[in-house]
Amino acid sequence: MPEGPEIHRAANKIRKALEGKVIHDIEITVPRYLERTSDFIGKKVLKVEARGKAMLIHFDSFVMYSHNQLYGRWTVNRKDTAPKKWNRSLRIALTTDKHTCRLWSATDILLMEPWELTGHPYLEKLGPDVVISETTVEQLITHMSQKKFQRRRLKTLLLDQGFFAGVGNYLRSEILFTSSLHPDRTVASLSDEEKITLAQQALFLSRQSYDVPGITVDLELYDQLRDLGQSRGRARHWVFTRDELPCHRCAALILHTRPGGRRLDYCPQCQPMI
Ligand SMILES: [Zn+2]
Known part of the structure; x- marks a missing residue:
């Protein structure tokens, strides 16, 4: 399972590819969010952050929360590069004008209103994050x-x-x-x-x-x-x-x-x- 250092490194890659960029295309296979693609198209990613082992992608009116559990993985590719062939199933692919960020096999994916982050059971219980430089x-x-x-x-x-x-x-x-x-x-x-x-x-x-x-x-x-x-x-x-x-x-x-x-x-x- 990826640990804090790996999650923060993944967040850096995703941040470089998505932060400040507009989503041009999206693929979602998470059953309860199949109807939500229009929420992403044309929207700008405001911020990408890792908290503990969770990844948060902030948009203006909602936040995409994901936790990789044991098998989840993120990949970042140039938009035209074909995705890796492996035995993981695609959950979400976010494409900008240049890159595609794909989340594979994660089961814990939530689209939340920004205010819901405060009461989220995983995020609320997190102790100080040992990877970020602000922690003393x-x-x-x-x-x-x-x-x-x-x-x-x-x-x-x-x-x-x-x-x-x-x-x-x-x-x-x-x-x-x-x-x-x-x-x-x-x-x-x-x-x-x-x-x-x-x-x-x-x-x-x-x-x-x-x-x-x-x-x-x-x-x-x-x-x-x-x-x-x-x-x-x-x-x-x-x-x-x-x-x-x-x-x-x-x-x-x-x-x-x-x-x-x-x-x-x-x-x-x-x-x-x-
Ligand atoms: Zn010894």
């Missing part, structure tokens, strides 16, 4: 000090978009590793210093992974590993998908767990339970 360490610390988070374990909280929006599976493992925190620790068990480290690492890794697509490991180490012949997939993370391999910091073997059916990898030595 102080904001994350204030947010995590809320009572409702105190007894929950970091391994479940870090996938809750109400905690740190934009963190998904690989970022969860990586943030816990660089913060030296065991996945079973609760927020209440963290010292002030550990809270600061967790907030700093959540921001640092999410933004690095946005700037240098999908790489969470130290960039110098990444180059060294690539020079040694490791694949991009093998070299790009500290612990995620590196189970049974030696930790880059202490050489202990990385452990693999699947809480709630989602992969979580960690170093038993660098991330002790205490």
Whole structure:
């Protein structure tokens, strides 16, 4: 599933293609919106933004909300380029004078009045977004000090978009590793210093992974590993998908767990339970 950095990068591409542009053509296959094509034609896109893992495309009188869930993907092509042939089904294609932005396989698509955004169940619950540069360490610390988070374990909280929006599976493992925190620790068990480290690492890794697509490991180490012949997939993370391999910091073997059916990898030595 795409995580915050990937969603924000997709939003940048769509923004370049759509923002300030007029929609010339549209294709919709979402059954309940088949009659809505005329709402788009001739209308200008005012703004494109990512919030958590949702994408919002703002028009004058309505907003198109989409959440990719597991299989949804956006593609952006020149208008005359044929769409990719793959086993995803087209939901919406928005065409300007130059580009076509297509949303594939997403099931969660809504056309909303702008005022409805405030009460939307997903958007309303979102915590601070770790990818956007406005979010600060102080904001994350204030947010995590809320009572409702105190007894929950970091391994479940870090996938809750109400905690740190934009963190998904690989970022969860990586943030816990660089913060030296065991996945079973609760927020209440963290010292002030550990809270600061967790907030700093959540921001640092999410933004690095946005700037240098999908790489969470130290960039110098990444180059060294690539020079040694490791694949991009093998070299790009500290612990995620590196189970049974030696930790880059202490050489202990990385452990693999699947809480709630989602992969979580960690170093038993660098991330002790205490
Ligand atoms: Zn280690």
